[in-house]
Amino acid sequence: MTAPRLIGCHECDLLQRETDLPDGGTACCARCGAVLYRRRPRTFDRALVYAVTAAILFVIGNSFPVLGLEMNGDTIETTLYSAGRSLYDQDSRFVAVLVWVTTIVMPGLDIAAMLYLLLPLHLGRRPPGVVPVFRLLHAVRPWGMVEVFILGVLVTLVKLAHLAHAIPGIALASLSLLMFAIAAAASSFDDHEFWLRLDRLGAGVPAGPPAAGAEARP
Numbered sequence: 001m002t003a004p005r006l007i008g009c010h011e012c013d014l015l016q017r018e019t020d021l022p023d024g025g026t027a028c029c030a031r032c033g034a035v036l037y038r039r040r041p042r043t044f045d046r047a048l049v050y051a052v053t054a055a056i057l058f059v060i061g062n063s064f065p066v067l068g069l070e071m072n073g074d075t076i077e078t079t080l081y082s083a084g085r086s087l088y089d090q091d092s093r094f095v096a097v098l099v100w101v102t103t104i105v106m107p108g109l110d111i112a113a114m115l116y117l118l119l120p121l122h123l124g125r126r127p128p129g130v131v132p133v134f135r136l137l138h139a140v141r142p143w144g145m146v147e148v149f150i151l152g153v154l155v156t157l158v159k160l161a162h163l164a165h166a167i168p169g170i171a172l173a174s175l176s177l178l179m180f181a182i183a184a185a186a187s188s189f190d191d192h193e194f195w196l197r198l199d200r201l202g203a204g205v206p207a208g209p210p211a212a213g214a215e216a217r218p
Contacts, residue, residue: 005017005018005199006018007036007037007192009029009031009032009034009036010034010036011029011032011034012029012031012032012034014029014030014031014032016029016030016036018037021037021038021039022039025038025039026038026039036192037190037191037192038190038192040190040193043188043189043190043193044118044121044122044190044193044194044197045122046184046188047114047118047185047188047189047190048118048119048122050181050182050184050185050188051111051114051115051118051185052115053181053185054111054114054178054181054182054185055111055112055115057174057175057177057178057181058107058108058111058174058178060170060171060174061080061171061174061175061178062079062080062081062104062171063079063171064079064169064170064171064174065077065078065079065169065170065171066078066079066080066083066168066169066171066172066175067167067168067169067172068167068168068169070167077167077169079171080103080104080149080171080175081100081104083099084096084097084099084100084103084104087099099149101143102143102144102145102146102148102149103144103145103146103149103175106140106143106144106145107144107146107178107182109136109140110137110140110141110144110182110186111182111185113133113134113136113137113140114137114185114189116133117130117133117134117137117194118189118194121194121197121198121201124201125201126198126201130198134194141186144182146175146178146179146182147179149175150172150175150176150179
């Protein structure tokens with residue numbers, strides 16, 4: 001007979017048995033009432049689709065010009081990386097590093113971590129190093145600030161309108177869509193469902209994410 005799965009509440013650390021839920025159901029902590037997990041159909045597949053879409057948009061957004069300026073017959077185009085490089089060359093090194101980290105490094109790690117975790121499971125395999133990558137995913141997610149960069153570009157477009165002809169590049173559209181793709185992937189990534197899938201592979205991984213105050217083991 002299979003022992004019942006246990007899950008720790010993230011709010012009060014109460015360890016309690018999991019229960020099967022109907023589609024759309026929600027399990028709450030018996031002590032504090034905090035939400036433990038939900039049953040949302042096909043969240044895993046949606047998260048994978050959004051993550052792949054985000055990866056494609058991320059590559060396009062970093063490969064093509066974000067903005068072009070046409071002045072006196074000359075056109076200057078800049079990519080996401082070259083925008084930070086220009087700041088670096090102008091002795092604004094802290095701002096340049098901040099741009100690179102929040103718009104390239106952290107979103108890239110976020111997308112790569114999701115694909116690393118989701119793709120092998122979709123193929124019926126357990127990816128190695130699940131726990132460190134899972135923790136990395138949740139650590140880098142708050143630092144991705146593509147939306148702040150997009151807002152800055154839009155402000156720049158308005159301010160440069162009377163000085164030069166600003167030409168939005170294909171990367172600007174890709175990065176704008178990337179914001180929504182990453183947000184959709186994050187909201188669709190169900191931690192509980194992810195660990196349940198790992199558990200079904202019979203690899204000895206706990207059925208739930210590491211509970212507060214408990215040590216997770218691969």
